[in-house]
Amino acid sequence: STKGTLDRFTWVPASFQWNLFWSSPKEGCDMYKMCGPYSYCDINTSPLCNCIRGFTPMNQQQWDLTDGTDGCVRRTPLNCRKDKFWRMKSMKLPDTTTAIVDRNISLDDCKERCLKDCNCTAFATTDIQKGGFGCVIW
Secondary structure: OOOEEEEEEEOOOOOEEEHHHHHHHHOOHOOOOOOOOOOEOOOOOOOOOOEEOOOOEOOOHHHOOOOOOEEEEEOOOOOOOOOOOOOOOOOOOOOOOOEEEEEEEEEHHHHHHHHOOOOOOEEEOHHHOOOOOOEEOO
């Protein structure tokens, strides 16, 4: 079995091997992009997808059918100088393909850098074991 998945195999007598024919994440929140932009997945809630504070489902009809893939949208327009970041704990980090990473600054410096950039939508530490050192910015 692959770590984190439920796997099903069939025996292939000709090759004397097991063949993987089906695999699924153990938890719904393990599926990539289960919840769309500005939302998060929580296995303890129903539905699994939840909008971040200050946001509402983009497609309420799909949301009510437990499909959160469209994610959420802001309730009010962004005010870059007044809006604040909400601290969210125990989160898996989102896709980092477009993120900026700096392993040499503190979390406080990371926050300051993000607050000065109106395009910054989130920030996190790269290493929680060292008291929050390093920075990832989205």
